[in-house]
Structure formats: structure tokens, C-alpha cells
Amino acid sequence: MKRLLFALFLVGCPATQSYESFDAPVLSLDAEARDGRVALLAPRREALIEVDPATRSFVEIPVGRNPRVLIRPPGSDVLYTLDLGDDALSRVNANGDITTVDLGAPFNRVDWAPDGTRGIAWIDPAGESIAIDGSLNLNAYAVLTETGTDLTVTPGSLTFQPHEVTFSADSGTALIATTSRLHVIDLDAEVLSDLAVPFTTDESVRRTPDLVVPSPDGSRALVTVNGVADLFVLSLDPVLIENVIALPRTAQDIAFSFDGAQAIVADGTARVTFLDLQTFDTDELALGHGVNSILPSQRPENSFVMLYAQGSSSFITRADLTDGEGAPDEFDTFLLDDTVRDVSLEPGESAAVVFHNGGGFAGDFVPTSSLSLFSFEERAPSRILLDAAATDLIFLGDGVVPGSDDPHVFVVLEDSAKLVRYNLHDYSQVVFDTYDRPHSIGRIPPADGGSELLYVVHDQDLGLVSFVEPGAASAPPGGFPAVAGIAASGLLEDR
Numbered sequence: 382m383k384r385l386l387f388a389l390f391l392v393g394c395p396a397t398q399s400y401e402s403f404d405a406p407v408l409s410l411d412a413e414a415r416d417g418r419v420a421l422l423a424p425r426r427e428a429l430i431e432v433d434p435a436t437r438s439f440v441e442i443p444v445g446r447n448p449r450v451l452i453r454p455p456g457s458d459v460l461y462t463l464d465l466g467d468d469a470l471s472r473v474n475a476n477g478d479i480t481t482v483d484l485g486a487p488f489n490r491v492d493w494a495p496d497g498t499r500g501i502a503w504i505d506p507a508g509e510s511i512a513i514d515g516s517l518n519l520n521a522y523a524v525l526t527e528t529g530t531d532l533t534v535t536p537g538s539l540t541f542q543p544h545e546v547t548f549s550a551d552s553g554t555a556l557i558a559t560t561s562r563l564h565v566i567d568l569d570a571e572v573l574s575d576l577a578v579p580f581t582t583d584e585s586v587r588r589t590p591d592l593v594v595p596s597p598d599g600s601r602a603l604v605t606v607n608g609v610a611d612l613f614v615l616s617l618d619p620v621l622i623e624n625v626i627a628l629p630r631t632a633q634d635i636a637f638s639f640d641g642a643q644a645i646v647a648d649g650t651a652r653v654t655f656l657d658l659q660t661f662d663t664d665e666l667a668l669g670h671g672v673n674s675i676l677p678s679q680r681p682e683n684s685f686v687m688l689y690a691q692g693s694s695s696f697i698t699r700a701d702l703t704d705g706e707g708a709p710d711e712f713d714t715f716l717l718d719d720t721v722r723d724v725s726l727e728p729g730e731s732a733a734v735v736f737h738n739g740g741g742f743a744g745d746f747v748p749t750s751s752l753s754l755f756s757f758e759e760r761a762p763s764r765i766l767l768d769a770a771a772t773d774l775i776f777l778g779d780g781v782v783p784g785s786d787d788p789h790v791f792v793v794l795e796d797s798a799k800l801v802r803y804n805l806h807d808y809s810q811v812v813f814d815t816y817d818r819p820h821s822i823g824r825i826p827p828a829d830g831g832s833e834l835l836y837v838v839h840d841q842d843l844g845l846v847s848f849v850e851p852g853a854a855s856a857p858p859g860g861f862p863a864v865a866g867i868a869a870s871g872l873l874e875d876r
Contacts, residue, residue, distance in 0.1 A: 408844045408868040410820050412836065413453040413460060416475050417828025419836045419846055420460055422451045423868055429462055429473060432864050434825065434834055434848040439867055442479065444471040449509045450489060454497035454527065463488060463502075465511050470502065470525075472532050482534055486521045487511040494552035499568050500525040501546045501555050502534075522557065524566070524573060539564055540577050545590075551599035554617050558590040563604060565620045576620045580606050580613060592632060597641040601658075605632045612646065612656070624661055628654060636675040638684065638702050645686055647672040653688060655708045666708035670696035676724050676733075683730050689721045692738060697721060699757070718764045719751050727776045727788045732756045732805035734790055736771050752792065754808050763808050769797035773821045775835065777802075782852045791835065791849070793819050800837070800849065813856045815839075816847055816863060837861075844868040 408430075409422040419432045427448065428441035447466030453459070458475040465487045472480040488502035489509040502523040504511065511517075519542045524535040541559035548555055555566040567574035580588040592605040601623070604613040610631045614624040630648035637644055646654040653666045653675075671694055676687040686709075688698040700712035719737035726733050735753040750770040755762040773793040780786050787806040794801065800813040800822070818840040825834045825848075832850075839845040844867030847860075 407842070409449075409451065410838055410840060411451055412821065412823060412838050412846075413451055414823055414825040414836060415453065415458045415460065417825060417834075419823075419825060419838075420451065420453075421838070421844070421846075421867065422448050422462060423844075424448055425868070429460065429471075430844075430867055431477075432836075432846050432867065434836070434862065434864075435828075437862060437864050439864055440477075442473055442477055444473065444479065445469055445481070450491070452491050452493070452500075454493040454500065455495055456497045457527070459527065461491060463491065463509075465489060465509060470532075470534075480532065482532060484523055484534060485536055486518065486523075488521075488523065491525065492546040492548070494548040494555070494568070495550060496552040498527045499548075499552060499555070500527070501557065501566075503543050503546060503557070506542070506544065520559070524555070524568065535573055537566075537573065537575060545593065547593045547595060547602075549595045549599040549602070549617060550597050553599065554595075556593050556595065556602055558593050560589050561587045563590045563593065563615075565615075565617065578604075578615065578620065578622070580604070580622075592635050594635045594637065594644075596658075597637055597639065603635050603637075603644055605635070612644075614658070614661070626656060626661060626663065628663075629665075633673040634675045636677045636686065638686070639678055639681060640684075643702065645675050645677065645688075647675050647688065649673045649690070653708070657706060662707075664707035666700065666712070668696075668698055668712075669714060670694050670698070672698070674721075674724070676726060678726070678730050680730050687724055687726070687733065689724060691721055691723070693720060695720050697724065697735065697755075697762070713760065715755075715762055717753055717762055719753075725774060725776075727790065727805055729779065729788055731758065732788060734774060734792070734803075734805070735762060736774075739770055754803055754805060756806050756808070758806065765803075765808075765810075767794060767797075767801075768799070769794040775822045775824060777851050781833070783854075789851075791822055791851075793822050793837070795819055795840070811854070813849070813853070813861075815849075815856065815861060816845055817841060819847075822849075841865070842868070 407425045413420045421430050423430050429444045432439040444462045445464030448462040449465045450463035452461040460473045462471045468487050490505040491500050491502045493500040520539040526533045541561045543557045543559050545558040553569045557564040562577040565576045589607040591607045595602045602615045610628045612626040616623045632646045633649050634647040644656040651668045655664045671690040672688045674691040678685050684702040695717045698714045700709040722736040722738045733755040737751045739750045750767040752771050753762040753764050771792050772795040775791050777789040787804050792801045802811045819837045820840040821838050835849040837847045845865040847863035
């Protein structure tokens with residue numbers, strides 16, 4: 382059947398259209414941006430859709446009969462799609478050329494190393510559902526190596542089914558946690574080296590790795606095991622258990638200080654453990670609230686950590702790590718109005734944005750949605766009431782907004798069709814009305830020296846992507862530039 386392709390150049394809010402539900406989604410809401418364009422998957426059209434904001438048009442690139450996963454490696458302009466129908470991976474370079482390789486299994490997830498040149502394809506039990514044709518080895522994996530012009534695939538099999546993949550900071554080692562082992566794979570070896578660490582001498586006992594946290598220098602990893610309070614210090618070269626630290630309680634989160642000298646361990650209680658990785662001495666920081674989440678600074682000029690209980694507490698603590706030994710002496714604890722859902726540091730780390738779970742109350746005791754803006758210079762978070770829950774955000778660089786050198790953030794309010802831009806130092810705001818159901822927001826790398834642009838993917842039946850100038854003072858008359866009808870082609874063809 383002939384396929385139709387069209388774009389709507391929007392100046393007003395579009396209508397949505399209902400259609401029969403198919404097993405495969407008509408259009409994925411996950412997007413990746415490269416070279417001035419935005420890419421989305423259209424599984425029903427067996428295609429990758431690339432939207433060009435400059436021409437307000439889109440093209441489709443065929444990528445298999447059941448593409449379900451879209452991936453862009455860190456720092457790369459190459460896009461990958463996983464085809465769960467043909468056990469294949471498609472490599473789409475910047476000019477649209479496609480290379481397809483048979484992976485030998487319906488892998489539904491690929492994780493890439495920080496350098497973007499090596500990846501692990503595997504079957505994630507929490508990922509896209511897959512069909513079993515005959516039989517399926519759930520322990521299978523494949524190492525992907527990107528050369529810049531080509532891709533090589535090296536298959537492998539683990540002792541048990543994987544449930545998490547992590548990479549060392551130098552990208553040379555893959556750490557694959559399975560239901561009973563941690564596999565350490567040397568990606569730099571001429572022949573891949575795969576060592577399985579059992580965390581027990583009794584082969585009849587199953588020890589499932591839970592948290593796997595590599596050190597900043599790539600020499601170690603800290604590992605916890607389900608149901609066990611011990612913390613394993615794992616050397617990665619050579620691969621061996623260097624030490625076992627008896628923690629007072631089972632860890633729920635672990636982080637390294639930026640210099641790698643300390644590990645910070647949260648266990649859900651009000652006592653946070655600090656581990657000196659030279660002496661292996663431990664010290665505890667006693668707070669007035671529980672902690673199950675840790676957010677450390679990632680810049681060399683900073684040395685602090687944010688401590689909070691995600692989903693269960695309204696407290697947040699910012700603690701300095703300047704002395705580098707033992708628990709910090711200087712920290713500030715703040716009581717917020719709503720429970721903490723998520724905390725995001727702006728890239729310069731001078732401020733944070735706190736998303737709340739809702740359930741707080743305004744002055745008339747009506748339940749509200751809210752977020753908190755937290756400038757560390759002000760040293761006090763400010764609660765902002767919202768007309769809908771915040772669903773996504775993106776930080777802007779210094780000086781992007783005309784007349785201001787302060788950092789800013791765009792926040793998406795999906796249920797009320799609004800975008801809000803906040804100044805993260807003085808908390809001033811600009812509210813933008815947009816098209817229905819803004820779902821997520823991202824940054825489009827400029828092409829050919831053009832200016833930076835933001836894209837917003839809207840959760841609409843036929844697909845809608847709108848484009849926002851980061852420094853806009855208001856929405857343009859008639860609405861932001863947008864492209865709709867992305868998912869229309871192929872609806873007449875029901876396979």
C-alpha cells in the first residue's frame with residue numbers, strides 16, 4: 382500500500398486524533414538530537430524519523446520491521462536502533478547511511494561506555510518485551526565496538542541472567558551484575574577477558590550484586606550484595622576482592638567523592654557512613670533525617686554532597702567534604718514543604734532544582750504540585766507552587782538568556798501545557814504556554830554554526846515536536862514553531 386508522508390507547519394494549537402491501538406507504538410516519545418535535527422522512532426512505520434527545525438519538515442529512514450529502542454552513544458553523532466523483530470541493530474550515521482548487523486538475539490537494551498566507543502547489548506528483564514521463537518539464551522550478551530566508520534560485534538554468554546551493566550570511568554572495563562555473579566570484562570584486551578566474581582566461597586549460595594559503583598580513576602568498584610550489609614572493595618586490575626567492609630546496615634546508595642578518596646554510603650537511616658579508601662576507616666554523620674540517595678559534586682573546584690531520602694522525606698542536607706577525612710564537620714539541613722522526588726544539580730553546581738512528589742498544601746489547604754529552587758549562594762530553597770506536576774527539565778548555560786549571566790532551567794509541566802524558565806540565582810520566572818501534552822525537553826546541537834535550539838516532544842497521537850529559543854522572552858504569536866503529523870504515514874496500513 383502506498384505510504385503517505387506529510388508535515389503540518391503549525392501556528393496554533395493542534396487537534397489530536399485517536400486511532401486503533403497496535404501492539405507496536407505508532408511513535409516513541411524517546412528522542413535523540415544530533416547535527417541540528419531531532420530523531421524519534423516510528424515502529425509502525427519501521428522507521429527512524431528525523432525532524433529538521435530549520436525547514437520544519439521530516440524524513441523517514443527505514444531501520445527494520447520492529448524497531449523499539451533508540452540509542453545515541455555519548456559524544457557521538459551516530460544513532461543506533463534495536464530491531465526486536467529481526468534480532469538486529471541498525472547503525473545510522475550523520476548523513477543517513479545505514480548499516481545493519483545481526484546480533485543473534487533479541488537484545489532489548491544497549492549501554493554505552495563513557496567514551497562512546499564500546500557498548501554492551503543485553504536482555505534487560507525490565508526493558509521492552511520480547512517474543513521467544515523456539516528458545517532464548519537469557520544469559521547472552523554482545524560487546525559492540527564503534528570505530529567511527531564501522532561497528533564490530535563480539536558475542537558472549539554469562540553464568541546467570543544480567544540485570545545491570547556499568548562501566549569503569551576510563552571505559553576499559555564492563556561490570557555486568559547477574560543474579561549470582563559480577564562479571565568483569567576487559568574491553569581493552571585483544572581477546573575479551575571475562576572474569577566472574579561470586580562474592581562467596583560456597584558455590585551453593587546465590588549472591589546477587591546490587592549496587593555496583595566504579596571509582597573515578599577506574600581502578601576499583603564498590604559492590605553490595607542483596608540482603609548483606611557488607612561492602613566489597615573490588616580491585617579491577619588485577620580483578621580481586623581487595624577488602625570487605627562491615628557496614629552497620631544494608632546500603633541503599635553509594636557515591637564517591639570527586640577525588641575518589643572517600644565513599645559515602647546511605648542506608649535509609651539518619652546515619653550516613655563515610656569510608657576512607659586509603660585506610661578503610663569508617664566514620665558516621667548523624668543527621669536529623671533519613672537518607673537513601675546521594676548526589677555528589679562532579680567538578681574539581683567543588684567538594685560537597687547532597688543527602689536526602691527520595692520519596693519519603695522533606696529534608697535535604699548539603700555537606701562540604703573539604704577536609705577529605707572522616708565525616709564532614711560542616712553541613713546545612715533544610716526542611717522543604719513537600720517530599721523530595723528528585724534533585725538535579727545545574728552544570729556549574731551553583732544551584733539545584735528539587736522536584737517534589739506533591740501532596741503539599743497551598744494556603745487554602747488544597748493539595749498542590751511544587752518544586753524548589755535552591756541557589757547555594759542564597760543558602761535557602763524556595764518553594765514554587767505549580768499548576769501541574771513537573772515532568773522534565775533542561776539546564777541552560779550561563780549567558781544564554783539575554784541580559785543575564787545567571788544559569789537558568791526550563792521545566793516541563795505536561796498536564797497544563799506549559800514550559801517555565803527559572804533564573805536559578807534570583808528565582809525569577811517566565812511562563813510559556815505551549816501545545817498540549819509537552820512530555821520531554823532536550824537540546825539540539827546546532828548545525829553549521831547555527832544557534833542552539835531546544836526541542837519539546839509532545840505526547841500526541843500523530844506526533845508533535847515543537848522548537849523553543851532558549852532566550853525567548855515569550856511564546857511567538859500563534860505558538861512556537863512545530864512539526865506535527867509525524868506518525869500519520871502508515872496508519873492506513875494495518876499489518
